[in-house]
Amino acid sequence: MxxxxxxxxxxxxxxxxxxxxxxxxxxxxxxxxxxxxxxxxxxxxxxxxxxxxxxxxxxxxxxxxxxxxxxxxxxxxxxxxxxxxxxxxxxxxxxxxxxxxxxxxxxxxxxxxxxxxxxxxxxxxxxLHPEEGLPSQAQPTQVDDDIAVMQEVNTKCPYTGKEMTHPVRNIHCGHHYEKEGITQLMKNRKGRAKCPVGGCVNDKPITASDLEDDKELKRYIERKNRQATKRQKHAAIMV
Missing domain, CATH: 1.20.120 (Four Helix Bundle (Hemerythrin (Met), subunit A))
Known part of the structure; x- marks a missing residue:
């Protein structure tokens, strides 16, 4: 039974x-x-x-x-x-x-x-193809150790000031934030949180539905971090 x-x-x-x-x-x-x-x-x-x-x-x-x-x-x-x-x-x-x-x-x-x-x-x-699929503000510039080095893309969260690991994009103004950071801001402001980027003309309070994961930027950040790690290892070997 x-x-x-x-x-x-x-x-x-x-x-x-x-x-x-x-x-x-x-x-x-x-x-x-x-x-x-x-x-x-x-x-x-x-x-x-x-x-x-x-x-x-x-x-x-x-x-x-x-x-x-x-x-x-x-x-x-x-x-x-x-x-x-x-x-x-x-x-x-x-x-x-x-x-x-x-x-x-x-x-x-x-x-x-x-x-x-x-x-x-x-x-x-x-x-294999670093020139493809990059965030729009990143363009290949030169080759360093056979790795394409891209112009700097702003990968810091405008609210936390820290490097983003899980970037989300505001669909209204296009600005990016660290997911955990902007979620905390929304919680602290209790529905009145606005885009923390200085000079942003978007005065609409941020809601969860306004944010979308930016997988392209996330891949860029991961690759950027991997390149930095490789350069550090290479520098350590050369010392």
């Missing part, structure tokens, strides 16, 4: 799966880092090179594992809800049924639309 089902045990198992999900995400992040180092250091000129292809397949495997894990958790939740409504003769059979329904339309092609996977591909392209 449904009232005899030990859901706390099931929930504990699901919490364990959440930890597995963290490991998968960590694996994805590591694969992206390795791919960036490979392309930068080995002077890979073709995205189809064997090493990059191997890493691409690893990313797809991680993406597939992440999808399977999320779908299994969704199937478990469906079974739990059905058990609460009434008796279930065979929970394992029901779980298999729900999981099969969820997975019925799975395709390998959709894996390539995953956010982490597209981030992997974009970062490779950014390194």
């Amino acid at each position: 449904a009232d005899t089902v030990s859901f706390p045990v099931v929930d504990q198992a699901i919490n364990t799966l959440k930890k597995v999900n963290e490991y998968i995400n960590a694996g994805m992040d590591t694969t992206i880092d390795v791919a960036q180092d490979l392309v930068e250091n080995d002077k890979v000129t073709e995205v189809s090179s064997k090493k990059v292809m191997d890493l691409r397949n690893i990313m797809l495997d991680f993406t597939r594992m992440d999808r399977d894990l999320q779908q299994f958790r969704a199937a478990v939740e469906l079974v739990k809800r059905q058990c609460k409504k009434g008796a279930v003769e065979d929970m394992e059979e029901l779980l298999d049924e729900k999981l099969a329904e969820i997975q019925a339309e799975n395709t390998d092609e959709e894996l390539k639309q995953d956010e982490k996977y597209t981030d992997f591909e974009q970062k490779i392209r950014d390194i």
Whole structure:
């Protein structure tokens, strides 16, 4: 009967799966880092090179594992809800049924639309073709250690004064802020926070719906930081 089902045990198992999900995400992040180092250091000129292809397949495997894990958790939740409504003769059979329904339309092609996977591909392209996909105010200027060095883009939050790591863009005036910083400003001003950029003509109070993630600027910041780290390492070796 449904009232005899030990859901706390099931929930504990699901919490364990959440930890597995963290490991998968960590694996994805590591694969992206390795791919960036490979392309930068080995002077890979073709995205189809064997090493990059191997890493691409690893990313797809991680993406597939992440999808399977999320779908299994969704199937478990469906079974739990059905058990609460009434008796279930065979929970394992029901779980298999729900999981099969969820997975019925799975395709390998959709894996390539995953956010982490597209981030992997974009970062490779950014390194191989630094002149493409840069923020509009950044243009390539010269080559330093075979790395395109871009004109400075303002990557500091106008509110916190610190380097941004998660930039968001105000859709009304186009100014960028660190997400955590502008969220805190909005909270402090209680709905009356305005763009903190001096001289901004936008006098509309900022709301969450006015802000959008700027993935292009975020990639620029990440690449800028990687280049700075490489130059520091190179300088240390030369000392």
